[in-house]
Amino acid sequence: MPSIPYNNLGYIFLKKQEYERATECLDNALDFAEDETAILRVAFYQRNHLLFDEDPFPKQFLPVETVAYCNLATVLAEQRQMDIALEMCEEAIYLSPESPLGYRATGHLYLEMDNFEKALESFSKALELDSENEEIRKERDYAESLSSQVEH
Secondary structure, eight states: OTHHHHHHHHHHHHHTTOHHHHHHHHHHHHHHOOSOEEEOOOEEEETTEEEEOOOSSOOOEEEHHHHHHHHHHHHHHHTTOHHHHHHHHHHHHHHOTTOSHHHHHHHHHHHHTTOHHHHHHHHHHHHHHOTTOHHHHHHHHHHHHHHHHHHO
């Protein structure tokens, strides 16, 4: 249970662009996590912008560790530490291979790195895991359009 407040605080600090404090809270969330799930918020980094979960009533229970790794990836991407951010996404995927979160975070990082083919692969995998999610479908379609522009 103690990891949930740390995760929430990390998200809040991330939103306020207080990255050092966000990292500290998210690290604490990982230190205290014990196979917990909760209704948590995830932020993504795409095209030099932070994308925040603005749903006023989130409904989906998410693995705390997975969310913490995805939010850490967002902090690291904002600090232009893309290789380490990708490692955080890999951890998220390893911990929750059935969750689209890690794949979405990875897709956003690849978009930022202009690797549109890898972004498309990541978003396609996320959509495969959550085929009803319209946000993921839009992200996949966006990556697909960028990928096809590069091919031509």
